[in-house]
Structures are given as C-alpha cells and as structure tokens.
Amino acid sequence: MLREFRLPDVGEGLTEAEIVRWHVTPGDSVKINQTIVEIETAKAVVELPCPYEGTVSALMADEGQTVDVGAPIISVRTGEGEGPADAGREALADDLVPGAGDGAEPKKEKRQPVLVGYGVKTSATRRRPRKPASSAPVSAPPVSVTPAPATRAAATPPAASSAPAVPGNGHPASAGARVLAKPPVRKLARDLGVDLTALTGTGPQGSITRADVEAAVAAPVPAASGTSAASGTAREEYIPVRGVRKATAQAMVASAFSAPHVTEWLQVDVTGTMEAVRRLRTLPEFAEVKVSPLLLVAKALITAVKRHPMANASWTGEEIVVKHYVNLGIAAATDRGLIVPNVKDADAMSLPDLARALGELTERARAGRCQPAELSGGTITITNVGVFGVDAGTPILNPGEVAILAVGQIRDMPWVVDGQLAVRKVTTLALSFDHRVVDGELGSHVLRDVGAMLEDPLRMLAWS
Template identity: 55%
Template structure:
C-alpha cells in the first residue's frame, strides 16, 4: 500500500504542468536527460510545446532519472507523470516499474487536477517502485473545474464507429492507458461515479448556450472527451447534402497514399486556427486600404542606422510603422479598446501592448511589446529586435503573447502588396504593412520614381466605426509620408 510518510519518500513522479493558463495538453519536443542521469533542483529536463509556445521545463528536486514515461513527439495530458526520479540518489531502482506505468491507476490518479502549477508541479511519491496503487482519493478532472461530488453519475462515452481504425501509436514509446485520463484511477462501478456533465471550457459552454445546443447531445472530439467550439458549431450547422460518390480511376487508387501528406493539427497551429475562427465569426471585420509615398521614411531609416543611439539594434521601416501607429492611437485613443461580451461593456485602454505577427516553423504567433506607448524610438527598436529574435529561436513565452491590444503584420517581407488581416482575438485592430516598391508617382507636380507602399487596417466594427478607422489609418500614412510629424504629433 502506498506510504506517504516523509521518511519513506523516494521515487518521485514529475507531472506535466499547466504552463499556459488552462491548457490541457503539451507535446514533448526534446528530452535533455536520459535514464541514469543525475538531476538537480531547477535543472531543465525537457522542452515542450503547448498551444501557445515552446517552453523548457525544470525539475523541482534532486535525484537520479529512473524512468522516462513518454518519447519525443508525444502529446501528453496536463497532470500526467512524464518522468520518475529516484530521490535516493543511487539509481539502484531505476526501472520501468518505479512509481507505476503511465497507464496504471497510480500514475493517473490526479492527472487533470486543477491546481497544477507551472513552476512547482506536485510530486507523487511512493516507498518502493513495486508498491500496489492506493485507494483513489479523488478523480481526475479537466483543468479549471475542480472535483465533482462522488455521488453523481457519469454519462457513458460514445464509442468510436467499428469501421474507423485506431491510430497506430508505438506502445513502446507511448505507454498510453486503455481508458481516458479522467477515469484512469477508476474501475468497475467507480468509473460510473464520475462527473455527469460533459467536459467543456467556459467559453465553449457560453457558445453552446447562445446557439441553443445541449452539451449532452454533442459528440466531443477534443482530448479526453472535451467538447470544443468546432463540435458546437458542427452540432448547430444544418446537415450538409452528401456529394455523389464517384469511383476513382484504378491508377489513382493505387497511388493515393503517395500523393498526399497528412500533418497533425496540434500545438501552435491548432491554437492559431481556433483563434482565427473565433475572431472571424465573433468580431465584425472591416478593412480599409491606403497607398502612399514612403520615400522620406526610407531616407530617415538610413539616417537612423548611422545614429549612435541605435548602435547594436536593428533599424528598419517596420520600426517607424510601429511608431506611427502608436502616435495615431495616441491621437485617437478610443480606437484602442476591447469588447467585453460578458459585461456588455466597451473597455478603453490607456496602454498599448503592440503585437507583432511572427511566422515560425511551428506556426504563426503574435507576441507583443508591453507598454509600447511609453517607449522611446531606440527603446522600441531594442524591444522589437528582442521580440523577433526570441520568436525565431522558438523561445517565446506564453506570457509574451497575452494582453495584446493592437497588432502589426508585415506581409511586405514576402513581396505581398497588402491583405485583409484577421484580428487577433480580443484586440481592436490589426495593421498590414505591404511591400515597398519603386513606382511612378506624382511628386511636386511631376511624375517621378518614388518608393510606394500600401497599408491595410482591419478593425472590429463594434468598437471602431468607419470614421474612426479611417482617421487612424490616414494618420499612420500621413506620418510615414512626412516623418517629421513624429515630432509635431507625437
């Protein structure tokens, strides 16, 4: 029987923490330790990718690695033990049995418990690796919900159709349990005593209520039976007519597998897709465009590169576009706002957390520069350079992507003239900066070759009407046409 007294504590299980404020899973990207290695308190043992960013995980105690439960590339639920450490330090018991397997009742006991912290995940300790599992004390639940009373009954899960093959997962690399993580420590009659309401996050429940959908009738497709926004929308949508089935020619049928590549939708890409769908169907978008002569700004960029105040930092046109947007928002502060649906209020913000859309190998992320409105031009340049470098290295933290107010996306680096960008959820506007091209332009009454670009501003029409959006966009263009306005208007 499991012993929890301090003198007998030896084998410690490190659980996957919630490193992103309510996320339910993370993918193990890389292990920095192996079985038999000695680890110390605070040592980074692995890198994981959540739906928001890649994060390095430190271990909170000393010992010898006894077992690594999951291989690289495996997606693991928050709260699931991922590594076992022998706190005795000699490594004599470093076997796969220490602390129980990942699919055992002992390791799944509190896999989804709501109180898991990113910096100090709770350790589950046993007196010996072969000790039998203890009587379950609490059931595992979705992060953020707490434990439901044991007297309630659970709605039976719907089984997958028999003609749908299960994914081929190597059992040696992923010792997955045979039941969902929420019921890992329950068996027999106890399994029927789980929570009775479907698993879903509060925003999903709110969406279901707005659309008049009963969660109990929705087939969940999220991890561990969690109902997602897509499930709600699928339940609300009218059934589509099935297209006629046409048999493919024999040559194509024989090579169909080699002609397609399937990539799992997870991590940052999955979060980005969900955020864009949410934004597109909740905030009414309006996009306006302006094309103008940016020649003077490009000359100023060259001068700033030689200025001592900008030594060691990158100076480019994006820096001045960012500064121009900040000045325009200072002149029109009502455009820097957010829509609070729950309170039915418009929240005007006296600060600007400036988001910069960054394309990374893992997908599009939008970290933001905190309090960008208070920074001088050299400080803004340094912050912009640090943000881009961190994103390129894949080290952007979840905190750096939260709390944005407006965003800039620089599509011009790809040679694109402009676009109709989608708002980052919770923000009032996003500015697309197009390519700068040498074009014939009327300058001082004569047609001359000038450097020309196009800006596109998308904004939430609940917060920003056409007049206000036009004024903000016109101000940004006017500043970049005549950059001396940075002094007179700023």
C-alpha cells in the first residue's frame, strides 16, 4: 500500500518549512522513526522521522523548497496488508493537518501517536477545501512586478509573433493570460524576484517549473544591467529573507518597538575570574567539559537574578509574571542567523553540570541542531559579543524577557589597585532591561552584583 507522509507542525504552530536535506532516495528501505529528512522552520533545523516501514516510492519536495504544513513530502510503499499499527501510523501522516487534502472534509480530531523527535498538536493549521476546477477562465494570482535586478534576471522573452501568447506554445504568457505554476514555484519566483509571465514553461501543458525559475535567475545579465564589464561579476546580491533570519528580524523589531529599553554599562576587573577559570580547568570534575569565562558570567547572572527575582520575569500587559526558575538563554550566531537556545533550570545545576550544558547547547546551536523546545521558554539571556573582538553593545531584549546581559571582550587595561596603577584583565558589561518591569535601581543592583561576583568569584559561594 502506498502511504503519503505530510509535513507536520513540529510543535511550534508554524505554517511552513524548508526542505534542507533528504536522508533517503527513492528505492531505499526505511523503518519507523528512521530520520528521513531535515527541515528548517522559522526557529531551527529539525530532523523528521518516518512514520512507516517500507520502501521509499517518491520524494515529493525538492531540497531548498519551502513546503506548507500539511503538504505531502514523501510516499512510502508499505506492502499489501494493513494491520492496526499501520492504521495508527496512517492516521498520524494523514491527520496531522485535518482537511488538508484536496476537497476533503476536515476529519474529526483525535489522539494521535507521537514519533520520536517532535510532537503533534491537535490545533494544527487547517486549510479550506479547494474548490473544484471550473471551465471558466481563471485570472492569474498576483506575482511580483518588481523589475528583476542583476542577479534575479528573468529569461529574455522571444521576439514578437503573431501567434497568441498561450503557455505551452513556445511563447511566454501575456500579462492577461493564466500562468500555470504550482504554489511552491510561485513562492520561489516571488522570493527571487522573477516575473512568471515573462517565462516559457517547460512542464506539463506548458506549466512553469522550479527549474524554469532557477534557469531565469542563472541567465547571463548584460553589463549595463548591473554587472561589471571588466570583471563580469555582479555588483549586487539579493538574499531572500526567510527561515531563522526572518523570524529573528520580526522578533527583534517587535521587541525594540514594544518594550522600553534601558541599557546600563559597567567596566569590571575580571582578573580574579580569569584566575578562577584557570584553576577550574585543573580540577577532575571539569576534565571533560569546557571551562570558559562565560561559565562564571552565567553563574554570576543566575545568582544575581535569584537575589533580584523581578529581573527574571515577563510582562503580559495585565500582569508581571515572576519566574522562580532560570531558563538561561545564550545568544548564538549561526550561518542561518541569530538564535537563542536556553538551558532549562540552569539555577538548579551544579557548576560542572552547567558547564556541560552550556557546551552541548552551544555545539548544537552552531550545528543548527537545536530542538524547538530549546528555543522557547527562556527567562533571561546572555549575549557574548566579546568573541567578536568588541568591547560592548546595547543588546535588544529577547521577546518575553525583561533583561539581557552583553559581555564584551576581556583585554589588558590600566587599572588602579590599592592606590597603585596596574595592568589588569578588564571587560565591559551592558545590561538592557524593560523599564516597565525593571526600574533603574533594580537594574543597577543586578548589574553591580554581576560585576562584584566577577571581580571576586568567591562572592558566588556567599550569595548562592
């Protein structure tokens, strides 16, 4: 029996995802819960397991293609018979998005089995049933009318002819004619700035395919249209904003223009912290984990917010929610954009456990392997801008949080110690906070406490 697996909502309430990489090809044998594909949502890269055991019949989406939740992405031939277990797995694949089929009535929601790697939400995105095809002419959906820039150049239309411009007759569609293209192809064209009406379709019945759009983008561009005649290279590059970068941009704009940000600064002598880091690295408890100054910064911030709980809260508009636990977010720059995974219940961890959790989280973030649960539920965040060789910055709050600490580079600076000038290890701390929840006095206490513990790490023991 041939089974289709539809793209699920991976527990985030999202509506689409991009196919990053297939782990299987048609003809491969697959087992239940075997990883078959990596997808990129607006938050992270997620591995999807297979709900069936059988043989891959077809891959129904290409790598790099953006697919709507509920759309079929793979078909698997499972054999002739169907037992109770098969029926349950079919319910998972077919009912993840009720009513997603063509013209199908929405199915009654029921408890669904859960595969390893992601959960299932019964409130998954619904779609209206498609209307049956009509013989009446259908106008083309709106497409981008932005002139194609240098690296988005559309295919050059052929010379004018007396033949009518109908898809499939070797001519591009006229502006008033219906453009035959699947929704994923239309979205790709919008992202790349390609005008579908200027293309000649090579698909069935003259439909425009993904390959047609990509060929249009790759078409040579005259030097006068934006390339350098001398070098033949494009002078401008256009990168579609999607996935993690798009979600981050929307979140940062929402945060910056909704929460009244205040930022305070403090220069700190961290010579004692650097010495403590060196000593910790020699202890057997830390032999298999990475010990860096970030570990003690994290411990200091956790201790500070336990002393001042209002800095570990969120604003709902109607009330302030104070969190008596610390899910510590660590901002991480990745190839796909900025993400902020968090260590759950970091305040309950020993120092070696915290070091191990931070190391594993950072490694997964850089590899794009963070799970959706790790990217939500944070209560306060650290951003280590010092790794980029800068002294400090004014960090923007992670949405849902009221404070974020930026740590600058640690460098040698002249410093007065006991009335004498000396060269010390110094860093700059910058604390941004939501002034609706954290006033200047409270923000100053938190920042000063963090600084004091980094100057003298023994304070962490006294204040913990």
